[in-house]
Amino acid sequence: MTHPVARIGSPRRLAIDVLAVLNLVATLGKYLGLAALFPIPFALWYGETPLPFVVAGVVTSGLGLLVERATAEASGRVGVREGFLVVALTWLLAAAFASIPYLFEGGEQLSSPLDAYFEGMSGFTTTGASVVTDFDDINRSLGIWRQFTQWLGGMGIIVLAIAVLPRLRVGGRQMMESELPGPEIAQLSERIRSTARKLWVLYVGLTVLQALMLATLGWVGIDDLMTPYQALAHAFSTMPTGGFSTQPRSAESFSAEAQWILALFMLIAGANFALMYRGLVLRRPQVFARDEEFKLYITIALVASAAVTTMLWAYGIAEGEEAVRTAFFQTVSIMTTTGMASADFALWPAVPLLALFALMFVGGSAGSTGGSIKVVRHLLLGKVLRREIDQTVSPEVVMPIRLNGSPVDERTIRAIAAFILLYIGFWAVGASVIAIDSAITGTGLGTLDSLAAAATTLGNVGPAFGPLGPMGSFAELGDVSKITMIGLMWVGRLEIVPVVVLLTRHYWRL
Amino acid sequence: MKIFLIGAGQVGTTIIEALHEDHELTVLDIEASRLHAIASRFDVATYEGDGTSRKDLAAAGVASADLVIACTSRDEVNLVAGMFARLETTGATTVIRTSNVEYVELWRGGQLDVDFVVSSELETAYAISRIIGVPAARQTDVFAEGQVQVGEFDADEDASPDVIGVPLRHANIPADSKIAAIIRKSETILPGGDDTIQIGDRIVVIGSPDAAKAWSALLWPEGRAVRDVVIFGAGRVGSAIARVLLDQGINVRMVEASRDQARRAAESLPKARVYNATGFDPDFLERERIGHSQAGIFAMRDDAKNQYAASLAQVHGIPFTIAIAHEAVSVAAFEQAGIDVSVNPRGVTAEEIVRFAHDPRMQQVSMLEGNRYEVLDVTTRESSRYIGMAFRDMPVHGSLIGAIIRNGQAIFPHGDDVLQAGDRVIIFTEAANAPWVVEAL
Numbered sequence: 001m002t003h004p005v006a007r008i009g010s011p012r013r014l015a016i017d018v019l020a021v022l023n024l025v026a027t028l029g030k031y032l033g034l035a036a037l038f039p040i041p042f043a044l045w046y047g048e049t050p051l052p053f054v055v056a057g058v059v060t061s062g063l064g065l066l067v068e069r070a071t072a073e074a075s076g077r078v079g080v081r082e083g084f085l086v087v088a089l090t091w092l093l094a095a096a097f098a099s100i101p102y103l104f105e106g107g108e109q110l111s112s113p114l115d116a117y118f119e120g121m122s123g124f125t126t127t128g129a130s131v132v133t134d135f136d137d138i139n140r141s142l143g144i145w146r147q148f149t150q151w152l153g154g155m156g157i158i159v160l161a162i163a164v165l166p167r168l169r170v171g172g173r174q175m176m177e178s179e180l181p182g183p184e185i186a187q188l189s190e191r192i193r194s195t196a197r198k199l200w201v202l203y204v205g206l207t208v209l210q211a212l213m214l215a216t217l218g219w220v221g222i223d224d225l226m227t228p229y230q231a232l233a234h235a236f237s238t239m240p241t242g243g244f245s246t247q248p249r250s251a252e253s254f255s256a257e258a259q260w261i262l263a264l265f266m267l268i269a270g271a272n273f274a275l276m277y278r279g280l281v282l283r284r285p286q287v288f289a290r291d292e293e294f295k296l297y298i299t300i301a302l303v304a305s306a307a308v309t310t311m312l313w314a315y316g317i318a319e320g321e322e323a324v325r326t327a328f329f330q331t332v333s334i335m336t337t338t339g340m341a342s343a344d345f346a347l348w349p350a351v352p353l354l355a356l357f358a359l360m361f362v363g364g365s366a367g368s369t370g371g372s373i374k375v376v377r378h379l380l381l382g383k384v385l386r387r388e389i390d391q392t393v394s395p396e397v398v399m400p401i402r403l404n405g406s407p408v409d410e411r412t413i414r415a416i417a418a419f420i421l422l423y424i425g426f427w428a429v430g431a432s433v434i435a436i437d438s439a440i441t442g443t444g445l446g447t448l449d450s451l452a453a454a455a456t457t458l459g460n461v462g463p464a465f466g467p468l469g470p471m472g473s474f475a476e477l478g479d480v481s482k483i484t485m486i487g488l489m490w491v492g493r494l495e496i497v498p499v500v501v502l503l504t505r506h507y508w509r510l
Numbered sequence: 511m512k513i514f515l516i517g518a519g520q521v522g523t524t525i526i527e528a529l530h531e532d533h534e535l536t537v538l539d540i541e542a543s544r545l546h547a548i549a550s551r552f553d554v555a556t557y558e559g560d561g562t563s564r565k566d567l568a569a570a571g572v573a574s575a576d577l578v579i580a581c582t583s584r585d586e587v588n589l590v591a592g593m594f595a596r597l598e599t600t601g602a603t604t605v606i607r608t609s610n611v612e613y614v615e616l617w618r619g620g621q622l623d624v625d626f627v628v629s630s631e632l633e634t635a636y637a638i639s640r641i642i643g644v645p646a647a648r649q650t651d652v653f654a655e656g657q658v659q660v661g662e663f664d665a666d667e668d669a670s671p672d673v674i675g676v677p678l679r680h681a682n683i684p685a686d687s688k689i690a691a692i693i694r695k696s697e698t699i700l701p702g703g704d705d706t707i708q709i710g711d712r713i714v715v716i717g718s719p720d721a722a723k724a725w726s727a728l729l730w731p732e733g734r735a736v737r738d739v740v741i742f743g744a745g746r747v748g749s750a751i752a753r754v755l756l757d758q759g760i761n762v763r764m765v766e767a768s769r770d771q772a773r774r775a776a777e778s779l780p781k782a783r784v785y786n787a788t789g790f791d792p793d794f795l796e797r798e799r800i801g802h803s804q805a806g807i808f809a810m811r812d813d814a815k816n817q818y819a820a821s822l823a824q825v826h827g828i829p830f831t832i833a834i835a836h837e838a839v840s841v842a843a844f845e846q847a848g849i850d851v852s853v854n855p856r857g858v859t860a861e862e863i864v865r866f867a868h869d870p871r872m873q874q875v876s877m878l879e880g881n882r883y884e885v886l887d888v889t890t891r892e893s894s895r896y897i898g899m900a901f902r903d904m905p906v907h908g909s910l911i912g913a914i915i916r917n918g919q920a921i922f923p924h925g926d927d928v929l930q931a932g933d934r935v936i937i938f939t940e941a942a943n944a945p946w947v948v949e950a951l
Contacts, residue, residue: 394798396787398766398776407777 019074033061123149128243128462154240243339270336270364339462346469371460517582524860679703684724687717716912744775801827909939
């Protein structure tokens, strides 16, 4: 019989099971390393060295395996609390993994660790902001790797892991939800595993469809530049709303037909995948007409396109079909946070530029691959504001906020308000840091350029304005700015809250 | 008919009151004291037992019943009793009372193995909806799928001079309607052409829904079609009323003191404007212009609160007040307090249930003035001696045919019309005469 005092034991200060977190992250890393196999056939086919990918795969999987073994005792102990840390670390790790091939084959423009990590984070978070200046210096296999990282990150690494890995002992819904874009209002009401699978099946299906449509344009001679390689590379960039292009002039070099297809699939990628699953796969098209977010999403896209068309026409930048196409492409690209460009909008006058700037804060739909604030949050916030106004006159009136007819929990409403405030806070602080750093290093960013640079990285859009425009590069920025932007991309992709949680004392300590 | 009744509460007692003379009743209840009270008032068999016990039901003799009514205040007991009754009897009609609209919907969907489900909340809501439709009426009821409406009106100082004191043969009476009775103090007049309506009379009218509205306008000219109502209390009764009124396109505001209750009501009734406030706060009533509503419905749980809130609402200018009287005694108190109409949910429920106990030829019955009068809906037999007789030749026996339904169409007969076999007759009668009337038709 031990003395009671002895049974009390020594104080345990940590509220987090770090070993369990490491164990799960290691497991995820072990499997993530397999993704490096993908570009190897390309390397062999084009006669390039597969070594960078072999190293990236071996290092990531090997390290994963080692840490997993070392922490085997903690296996399966991940709970809701640990989930936040798992998600945050996994995404930091994924960006590092993506950057390994750049270190070897990236040449001068990508081989500095910071630049490589920037490009890796930009890829996995589907931002599409690039430090690349010389696209000819990137070989085919590295190019497809750069596109592929976006595609992997688009639907979420953990969602993918839940979907394909057997018996991954993940703490469940909460972790998946902190990775899936958008507030948790209505998912497909099923087990998370089958939800994750359905989302990925639809994602893969749409990507294949788009790649085939683009490749067909090349085949039939409408667009000679659109080889099967380019078709796949750009499908990998469109469906996750990424924005990387293999072309120095982004989508500008492609034919009008190819641009329409790209724009259409950007619009699709910014819609709710769970909704599309119900509407397209289960063949219930009426769900689109009933979904308030979808209707608002399409309305914003069309109204903004029409407005930008008018501006371009009025300024004489483009007219006719070209004006409509250019406006639609840029609008949808920025709004869905893809960031591909069919025109160098950095050269546009202030009015259409401000329109694009505002669209950076719109974002795609909840449950899409798009980033930023997202349409449903704007929709619900609008309803909350209307209620506040109403309650100013009649304080006693009880008005549940409804989405598609169902009442939304007040907690969710508060979470949305908090999210938007945090979003604006991170944007403001980020923009300030970038502006100050730009002033010190003399990179010559204007006021709007700094604001847009923070917005574009936090919203996972991609290009900003000025020297950071769609045809420009982030290479010239100072290290502080790059680190800030890496942070913003990471925080933006995880929708802020799971990261902010890690900054609170009570997350770590009892 | 052998009737087996489970539950001797207020609903049960009202049913017993209406049925004990013509039927053989067995009453089962878990509380002996209630059974004593019943046994001392009525000649019925009583059995102390549990409605959810199949043994008790069998021992009380449910097997021989033709009609089983489960009308306790608890849904679960009624459901279980109804289920066991189905097992114990051979082909008895089962009727259960519920306070949950969900069970009514299940039953309509054929998913509850009982013959009828009667919901106090829904019956109350329907009763109020009928009153709102005919605001001058103290009570209304509909027959033949809404083609015929029976209304009970008070003729007071507001009534149009076109109908007061004018011999009925000269009065401008709305088409497709008949005055079934004029109730003057304790006297009931089955009116002829020479009779007149006096101020202070209460009249029973049978007619088309339009005629009922026309009567309402005659007797209360300022009363217009109700577009805006305010309901105090958003509990089950209040919400059921709101739902029925909203379905008719009436604008509904609700006032509920409980925060949770208000939230639930607002969630389930998107079209209603719900306030979380007490109905007793003059600032609130003033600020939200509650007095601008055309009618106030008081559906809180407490009769005293309903009465006070109704009076306060009248002070704030609500012209027409309807209050829920949970206790039968409150009806008189409400009337005394100047509330226009009171509805007793248990009474309404009992009335609905009593309909199932009548002759199979009889589709529906409505009770007026407590139980003094009934309006019956009876299908005539070939052998009736009134077949082929013109209405003018029919004897006056304390009852009056207000309408007939022939081939699904309502006809409001004139003196020359002739009764045919198979006609459904909507007939007003003194309750004491009801068995005789059914016999004769």
